Amino acid sequence: MKKHGALRVIYLVLIIIFLYAPIFTLMVLSFNEGKSMGKWTGFSLRWYASMFSDEEIMEALGNTVFIALVSALVSTVIGTAVCIALPRMNKKIRDAFLALNNIPLLNADIVTGLSLMLAFVAFGVSLSMGTVILSHITFCIPYVILSVRPRVKQLGNTGYEAALDLGATPGQALFKVILPEIRPGITAGFLMAFTMSVDDFIVTHFTRGAGVNTLSTLIYGQVRIGIRPTVYALSTIVFVTVLIVLVLANVFQGKGARARQGKRI
Amino acid sequence: MGKALIELKNITKSYDGVTVLDDFNLTVNENEFITLLGPSGCGKTTTLRIIGGFEKPDEGRVFFEGQDITELPPNKRNLNTVFQKYALFPHMNIEENIAFGLKISKKSKDYIRDKIDYALKLVNLDGFGKRSIDSLSGGQQQRIAIARAIVNEPKLLLLDEPLGALDLKLRQEMQYELIRLKNELGITFIYVTHDQEEALTMSDKVVVMNQGYIQQMGTPENIYNEPENAFVATFIGDSNIVPGTMVKDRLVNILGADFPCVDEGFGENKPVDVVIRPEDVIFRAPGEGRIDGEVSHIIFKGMHYEMEAMAGGFEWLIQGTKPYEVGEKISIDVDPFNIQIMNKPESEDEEAIKFDE
Numbered sequence: 001m002k003k004h005g006a007l008r009v010i011y012l013v014l015i016i017i018f019l020y021a022p023i024f025t026l027m028v029l030s031f032n033e034g035k036s037m038g039k040w041t042g043f044s045l046r047w048y049a050s051m052f053s054d055e056e057i058m059e060a061l062g063n064t065v066f067i068a069l070v071s072a073l074v075s076t077v078i079g080t081a082v083c084i085a086l087p088r089m090n091k092k093i094r095d096a097f098l099a100l101n102n103i104p105l106l107n108a109d110i111v112t113g114l115s116l117m118l119a120f121v122a123f124g125v126s127l128s129m130g131t132v133i134l135s136h137i138t139f140c141i142p143y144v145i146l147s148v149r150p151r152v153k154q155l156g157n158t159g160y161e162a163a164l165d166l167g168a169t170p171g172q173a174l175f176k177v178i179l180p181e182i183r184p185g186i187t188a189g190f191l192m193a194f195t196m197s198v199d200d201f202i203v204t205h206f207t208r209g210a211g212v213n214t215l216s217t218l219i220y221g222q223v224r225i226g227i228r229p230t231v232y233a234l235s236t237i238v239f240v241t242v243l244i245v246l247v248l249a250n251v252f253q254g255k256g257a258r259a260r261q262g263k264r265i
Numbered sequence: 266m267g268k269a270l271i272e273l274k275n276i277t278k279s280y281d282g283v284t285v286l287d288d289f290n291l292t293v294n295e296n297e298f299i300t301l302l303g304p305s306g307c308g309k310t311t312t313l314r315i316i317g318g319f320e321k322p323d324e325g326r327v328f329f330e331g332q333d334i335t336e337l338p339p340n341k342r343n344l345n346t347v348f349q350k351y352a353l354f355p356h357m358n359i360e361e362n363i364a365f366g367l368k369i370s371k372k373s374k375d376y377i378r379d380k381i382d383y384a385l386k387l388v389n390l391d392g393f394g395k396r397s398i399d400s401l402s403g404g405q406q407q408r409i410a411i412a413r414a415i416v417n418e419p420k421l422l423l424l425d426e427p428l429g430a431l432d433l434k435l436r437q438e439m440q441y442e443l444i445r446l447k448n449e450l451g452i453t454f455i456y457v458t459h460d461q462e463e464a465l466t467m468s469d470k471v472v473v474m475n476q477g478y479i480q481q482m483g484t485p486e487n488i489y490n491e492p493e494n495a496f497v498a499t500f501i502g503d504s505n506i507v508p509g510t511m512v513k514d515r516l517v518n519i520l521g522a523d524f525p526c527v528d529e530g531f532g533e534n535k536p537v538d539v540v541i542r543p544e545d546v547i548f549r550a551p552g553e554g555r556i557d558g559e560v561s562h563i564i565f566k567g568m569h570y571e572m573e574a575m576a577g578g579f580e581w582l583i584q585g586t587k588p589y590e591v592g593e594k595i596s597i598d599v600d601p602f603n604i605q606i607m608n609k610p611e612s613e614d615e616e617a618i619k620f621d622e
Contacts, residue, residue: 161319162352164339166366166417176365180356 023239030232037227047229057234060218063129067204067214068197071136076190078137079144083152084178105142112139113206120207128209135207136197143196144189147249151185152178184252191249195242269331270295270421270453271316276325278311285311286477289325293455295420298447300456300464303474304500309457312474313423316455317346330420344421345414349429351406353398359385359409360394366417384412387446404435408442415450424456428463440466461501465489473497491605498540498607505546505581509539509606517606520577522555526604538607543571543584545603554596560589 030048034041051057086094104112116135120127159181163173179186201216208217215238219231269292276289286308293299301309314320315327318339327335334342345366353362360381367377385391388408398406407427414422424443428436444467447454458464464471465485473480473488473496480500481493492498495506509519511531517524519539531537551557558576565588572583576597589595 158348158350158352159354161339162346162348162354163365164319165317165346166413167340167369168365169340172369177354181354183356 026232027236027239030229030236032229035229047233051230051233054230056213057215057218057230060213060215063212064198064214064216067129067133067136068194071133071140071197072190072193074133075137075140075144075193076186079141079189079193080148080179080182080186082141082145083148083182084174086149087152087157101142101145104139105146109200109202113203116203117206126209127207129212131207131209132204132212132214135203136200139200139203140193140196143192144186147189147192148182148185151182155181188249188252191245191252195245195249198238198242198245268295269293270297270329271455272328273312273315274326274328276312276315276322276327278308278315278320278322284477286315286322289477289479291472291479293421293453295453296451298444298454298456298467298469300458300468300471301474302458302461302464302471302500303480304459306476307474308477309459309474310425313346313425313455313457316421317344317423318342343419344423345417345419346423346425347407347410347414347427349425349427351410353406353410353413355398357398358394359390359396359398359401362398362409363394363413363416365413370417380416384416387415387449388412388442403431404439407431407439411443411446415446415452419452421453421455424454426458427456428460429458436463443467465501473500475500492540492607494607494610495538495540498605503543503582503584505541505543505579507539507541507579509537511535511537511606515601517604520556520579522577524555524599524604525601526606527601528604528606531606531608536609538609540605540607541599541603543582544569545599546581546583546585547598547600548574548583548585548587548589548595549598551594551596554598556597558595558597560591560593560595563588563591 028040029037031043031045032040033044033046086097089097113135116131116138117127120131125131155178159177160173163177164170168176199216201220204214205217205220208214213221215234219234222228222231271291271293273289273291276286277284278286285306289308289312291312301312303309311320315322318334318337318341322335325335326333329342329344354365357365363381363384364377367380372380381394382391385394388411390405390408390412393401393405393409398409401409407430410427411422428439431439440463443454443456456464456467465488468485470482471485471488472482475496481488481497483491488497489501492501492504498504498506507519509517511528511533512518512523513533514529514531515526517526517528517537517539547554556577558574558581560572560574561580562573564571566584569584569586570588572585572589574581574583574595574597576595581597
């Protein structure tokens with residue numbers, strides 16, 4: 001094992017370079033003084049400044065956060081409710097339901113986006129911010145279910161039965177025992193849904209109404225006209241935000257996993 | 266002994282077409298420690314869950330102090346359960362766990378405080394209140410689960426194999442603890458286990474169950490010394506079940522030899538099954554006992570030796586404190602009081618019960 005040590009390090013470094021060099025380039029260029037795509041002319045925050053003073057970008061940022069918050073919130077509520085209901089379902093229906101849940105996860109975004117748009121148009125719903133939120137809720141729910149379900153399974157039915165046994169109504173058992181027990185899963189699911197929503201371009205692109213822009217659709221639009229370094233600054237901020245949220249989600253799930261191990265002892 | 270607290274009347278319950286309880290009847294009196302004992306799948310846990318309200322019987326009614334509670338949800342019943350896997354709430358500390366039921370029923374802060382202190386003392390975990398559930402051992406968790414149940418002052422405590430996950434030493438300690446608790450609190454315990462030693466040690470009354478039927482009900486001594494059928498005889502401890510003939514009252518013929526016994530009323534020259542516990546078989550010198558034979562196996566078990574001996578064409582299981590050589594000639598005798606006579610199973614159905622576990 002030992003003599004392959006150097007090889008292993010080289011391999012790891014190569015992989016990291018391939019994965020992160022492009023993003024690193026983008027981040028470096030976002031601090032570049034000049035407009036050049038390749039030449040470093042000095043450190044500057046001017047693109048960040050011009051980004052924050054750009055009303056279009058600020059509006060898109062507001063839209064992105066709003067859409068992500070609402071759709072993450074709604075999909076978390078729906079997804080958690082599904083997870084709590086699943087164990088009480090007949091096994092065959094439950095298996096079928098879980099299989100259906102996996103399809104949107106694997107489905108190509110372009111198909112999801114296109115079919116959602118067609119569905120909205122066919123049913124006479126005019127495209128707007130509302131349709132974007134509805135679409136985001138749709139593709140976020142499976143992620144919430146994936147994140148909450150393991151916690152519900154681990155809790156089993158005994159916690160609920162113990163609460164009833166001690167005099168709690170089913171409602172009290174839900175709010176005082178079940179929800180607090182599965183909270184790490186719910187938090188992780190919410191954060192996951194939030195990043196998925198912020199991250200999305202294709203579905204938003206197809207389902208947004210005229211004039212509604214999120215960061216991703218705005219960047220896409222600007223790139224077509226010609227790249228300005230404000231876009232680098234914007235992309236850097238999006239990347240860092242998503243990174244932070246994903247780390248948080250992992251921390252929450254890790255906490256849950258540790259608590260689980262503790263209990264087994 | 267007291268008046269009836271719980272009555273199960275004609276309870277039938279099946280899951281996916283498999284009948285777990287069939288026309289089951291049971292009365293539990295106030296202030297009784299009653300144990301439902303049987304192999305897994307015998308219906309004992311289902312019985313407990315029906316009393317707790319977690320399952321509804323397909324047919325039959327459940328009465329609590331004469332009131333029909335069959336349709337009452339678990340949170341409206343004046344009883345508490347100690348679950349097999351403790352089912353403590355890990356997101357709460359020990360105090361919060363114990364206080365859960367009291368907070369639900371909106372008791373005053375002072376009352377809850379007193380109750381927590383009292384309950385922690387009762388289960389010998391004084392001062393543990395602020396600790397987390399994860400920091401407790403299995404035995405301590407189980408005691409907290411008991412504390413959490415009894416602070417609500419239930420009239421009836423249901424215990425579903427609560428000691429199953431504990432090691433032997435701790436289990437024995439907890440058995441004494443439970444007996445003490447029951448005597449101090451004066452509430453009725455219904456205890457479910459598959460461990461015959463646990464059942465015999467703790468209970469006032471043991472209900473031996475198999476395949477959804479009650480096989481025998483009685484005091485621990487009664488169940489052990491006078492098993493009514495082969496299932497009970499083999500499930501509770503080890504037994505020699507030997508075919509015999511009841512010659513007349515107080516005399517039974519086993520494998521060609523006459524043994525005096527104390528049983529009456531079986532008729533004359535009637536075929537019966539005879540139950541003799543391994544520790545009740547006495548070895549005498551060859552020719553001095555009732556059936557001659559020789560020792561064929563011996564194993565050291567710690568408290569005693571377990572031996573097998575061929576005598577009269579039957580392989581006897583014997584427990585004794587004195588070792589014998591394999592091949593040593595001996596003669597078997599049994600004290601009249603230690604012979605238990607059972608009717609032969611009359612139908613194949615009854616026969617099936619004893620072998621099908």
